Amino acid sequence: MSGATEGHALVLLPADRHRSYRWRNGLGTATEIAVEAVGLRTDGGLGDGVGDAPAAPGWTLSIATVESDVAFSSFPGVDRQLMALSAGGLGLVIDGQPVELDRWRVAAFDGASAVSSRGVVGPTLDLNLMVSRDRFRGSLEVGVVDGSRLVTTPPGATTFVVFLDGLLSAEGPGLDPRALRRHDTLRLEAGTLSLTGDATIALARILPRR
Incomplete structure (x- = not known):
């Protein structure tokens, strides 16, 4: 079984079929693992992409690639959780406060917070869960x-x-x-x-x- 087939209790989502897109602010890339099905959508999930979305999904799960010290996209009304995946971890600044994430550690923050990466010297991966605060x-x-x-x-x-x-x-x-x-x-x-x-x-x- 593969693909996000509706009505199945268990679905395999193969990594080689994940869709890639650029962040909303254009400063990085991500691969979409899954997104709430809301009909036709031309952006990358919760507006994180280019184009117009007729209806914003209530949640997305994705893996982002951070290649340098950059600002993250802003998502008002969204709760975000981010897990560092690379061996060296990931340094962040969240609303002016430095945060050092060891590998597999999770940071939770408001999607409207000012967040940027720090100390990144090469491509670094992180797993992102974003949910609409009012709905999920x-x-x-x-x-x-x-x-x-x-x-x-x-x-x-x-x-x-x-x-x-x-x-x-x-x-x-x-x-x-x-x-x-x-x-x-x-x-x-x-x-x-x-x-x-x-x-x-x-x-x-x-x-x-x-």
Whole structure:
């Protein structure tokens, strides 16, 4: 199974099919892992791209590439969580305050905050979860698979498992056992996902506000 097919409890989102786009401010690039389906859209998720969007999605999950010390795009009304993926971590300045993110550490901040990277000397990756504050709640955390691990999703929530490092295989509803490649992502709407291997993963969860 591959592609974001509606109605499936578990969907594999292969890394080689992620769509690339430029940031809203044009100072970096990102690959879109998943975005809330809202019909025709010509931008890169929550307005992070070029062109006009007839309806802004309520959440996006993406991997950004930061190549130098640059300002991040502004997203008023959005809650952002960012995980450093590269071995050297990522330095940030958030509303004037320096923040040093070790690899796999997460920073949470208001999308309207003034944020920039600092101390970047080469291409650096980070995982971004952005949710509309009025419509959704989101969480982003690192996880470890040490032999085996089961992943479930809370009722009404969507859970994403992003394979970050190591060796990992997965199986679940409608998905035969298979080895994953770096940054392959599994979207779980219901049921249980079984993971085996020795790996680092990211767990992103999105829950509608009632």
